Amino acid sequence: MSTALYPGSFDPITFGHLDVIRRAATVFERVVVAVLRNPRKAPLFDEQERIETIGEAIAEECPDIADRIEIAAFDGLTVDFARSRSAGFIVRGLRAVSDFESELQMAHTNRKMAPGIDTVFFMTALEHSYLSSTLVKEIALLGGDVGEMVPQAVSRRLRSRVGL
Ligand code: PNS
DSSP, X not given: OOEEEEEXXXXXXXXXXXXXXXXXXXXXXXXXXXXXXSOSSOOSSOHHHHHHHHHHHHHHHOGGGGGGEEEEEEOSOHHHHHHHTTOSEEEEEEOSHHHHHHHHHHXXXXXXXXXXXXXXXXXXXXXXTTOOHHHHHHHHHTTOOOTTTSOHHHHHHHHHHTTO
16 A cells, blocks of 8 residues: 655644645555654644644545545654655645755655655645745734635634634
């Protein structure tokens, strides 16, 4: 079975991430969405909330692929977690040229550490290419509407965070 690991902070998941998950599921039989436990920045949502939100978002937006998606938290190296899940590929989304440099560096570094695991990039859909979890959080915390940027599972939680 072909398995891809899609690692990230997902703090929170956006429509851009969901688009990558959906498209990865057209190429790979199983997609493991791997939530980094301790992102460098303190996350707004804890590990459990991020996992639950991703599960709810997939159930709401793409239930047809839900049985082929696993959601799991990890710490340590992405390549080690990929090996533990027997994933031969790492999936990442590219929104713009500005993403390219750091993604290229990560892909080369991961390949050096784990030559058997390749990184595959999906160009984020144009309509989502401006999105970032950081901006979504800032907008929501300042009272703005993020309804077109994130699944309902996320906007519900963001609204309750800011007391709306
Ligand atoms: O959503 P993000 O924050 O852009 O995801 C970054 C992530 C989780 C893919 C990256 O930080 C990562 O892989 N971290 C795990 C530690 C690791 O493997 N570091 C070496 C990467 S070359």
